[in-house]
Amino acid sequence: MDIKIRVARIEDCGRLLELIHELAVYEKAPDEVSVTLKEFEDAGFGPNPVWKAFVAEADGIIHGFGLYYVRYSTWKGCRLYLEDLLVTEQMRGKGIGKIIFDRLIQEAVEKGFNGMSWQVLDWNEPAINFYKKYNAPLDGGWLNVSLSKEQLANFH
16 A cells, blocks of 8 residues: 655545544543534634644545644744644554654654654553654653633633
């Protein structure tokens, strides 16, 4: 199978959302995806795009993607923040994740970023083992904190 890595296009957004839902199921959070297709398209391809993605395609079908945005760290400067990396379940183990991840590293180098960061669930052993191959240290000292859209709207 010939895997092609390319930059995502707006017409890929429907398929990317399908894969995001697949990832949410894998991460045991199937009801957490609330972004609409329109919101997703606007965020990636509207007047002020905030994300970019690389897709892995074979025979016209997207089998995986890596989606990132620029994160600014007051300690480190501009960094590539990998929001999601997914290869469909049936295509895992074929090296597609490595191809996508390597392309993301290349992107970080080309853009002159001061590094790359991402999160991995503490129970996701296959992902943890994958990242260990890159000698990426795991930092267990931080907790995730967020406010929902509803919480923001109810702020007084």
